[in-house]
Amino acid sequence: MKQVENRLIVALDVATMAEVRQLVATLGDTVHYYKVGMQLFYSTGMECLAYLRELGKDIFLDLKMHDIPNTVAQGAASLTRLGVGMINVHASGGAAMMRAAAAQVAETALNLNIPRPKLIAVTVLTSMDEQEWSLLRHSTAIPEQVVHLAKLAKEAGLDGVVASPQEAPLIRAVCGPDFAIITPGVRPQGAALNDQSRVATPAAALRAGAHYLVVGRPVTAAGEPRAAALAILEEMRQA
Numbered sequence: 669m670k671q672v673e674n675r676l677i678v679a680l681d682v683a684t685m686a687e688v689r690q691l692v693a694t695l696g697d698t699v700h701y702y703k704v705g706m707q708l709f710y711s712t713g714m715e716c717l718a719y720l721r722e723l724g725k726d727i728f729l730d731l732k733m734h735d736i737p738n739t740v741a742q743g744a745a746s747l748t749r750l751g752v753g754m755i756n757v758h759a760s761g762g763a764a765m766m767r768a769a770a771a772q773v774a775e776t777a778l779n780l781n782i783p784r785p786k787l788i789a790v791t792v793l794t795s796m797d798e799q800e801w802s803l804l805r806h807s808t809a810i811p812e813q814v815v816h817l818a819k820l821a822k823e824a825g826l827d828g829v830v831a832s833p834q835e836a837p838l839i840r841a842v843c844g845p846d847f848a849i850i851t852p853g854v855r856p857q858g859a860a861l862n863d864q865s866r867v868a869t870p871a872a873a874l875r876a877g878a879h880y881l882v883v884g885r886p887v888t889a890a891g892e893p894r895a896a897a898l899a900i901l902e903e904m905r906q907a
């Protein structure tokens with residue numbers, strides 16, 4: 669199992685390179701793995717990837733693709749060419765879409781002779797609670813749907829899923845020890861929930877079987893981001 673430092677992914681949900689530079693400099697060697705999502709990538713594009721790569725940081729490019737199979741597969745091929753460590757799609761885009769994406773990622777990496785990025789499926793967003801879920805008129809409860817989507821993702825050849833820590837034990841039981849479970853919705857005791865619903869503490873997320881913890885605002889919006897990250901890492905170590 670990897671060291672805890674390699675299992676904490678900090679979400680760089682900011683809009684400018686100035687904010688990125690300041691946060692990454694403040695966090696220094698404490699954080700090895702960063703998530704670049706829509707807010708940052710749509711505003712800074714390749715510049716933020718180049719910056720993080722130059723510093724030797726691992727990158728999860730979180731663009732949550734969701735479209736017809738060919739469009740997502742070609743999008744995934746384009747993201748593979750960027751040389752990041754992890755990319756993702758929405759599992760609700762369907763099994764055919766996920767299979768097409770997995771095939772394109774593998775083929776593109778092979779042709780370019782570069783490492784294949786981990787291809788991950790988002791199951792049910794961690795912001796979703798039962799009330800909001802019921803408005804979508806699914807006939808299954810959230811945990812069952814998460815496990816179902818995780819099974820579909822595994823069968824389609826994906827490397828893992830994004831889910832809440834609350835569903836991690838169920839996914840682990842069904843998908844086995846090698847299927848990656850990435851959990852946002854991580855909140856240290858007493859931290860603001862913001863828009864997250866299905867949450868757990870860093871220690872609980874690890875004990876539940878998460879491989880990677882995605883943490884944004886509890887670190888990036890903290891008065892002292894480095895101290896906040898160190899406290900989370902210490903809690904992970906204890907767990």
Ligand SMILES: O=C(O)c1cc(=O)[nH]c(=O)n1[C@@H]1O[C@H](COP(=O)(O)O)[C@@H](O)[C@H]1O
Nearest residue numbers: 679730792793794830852853882883884885
């Ligand atoms: O795919 C994701 O990373 C993701 C999936 C999910 O279900 N929930 C979720 O919060 N995320 C991302 O994880 C990060 C969580 O950030 P904080 O709520 O600030 O810790 C954000 O960048 C979200 O976009």
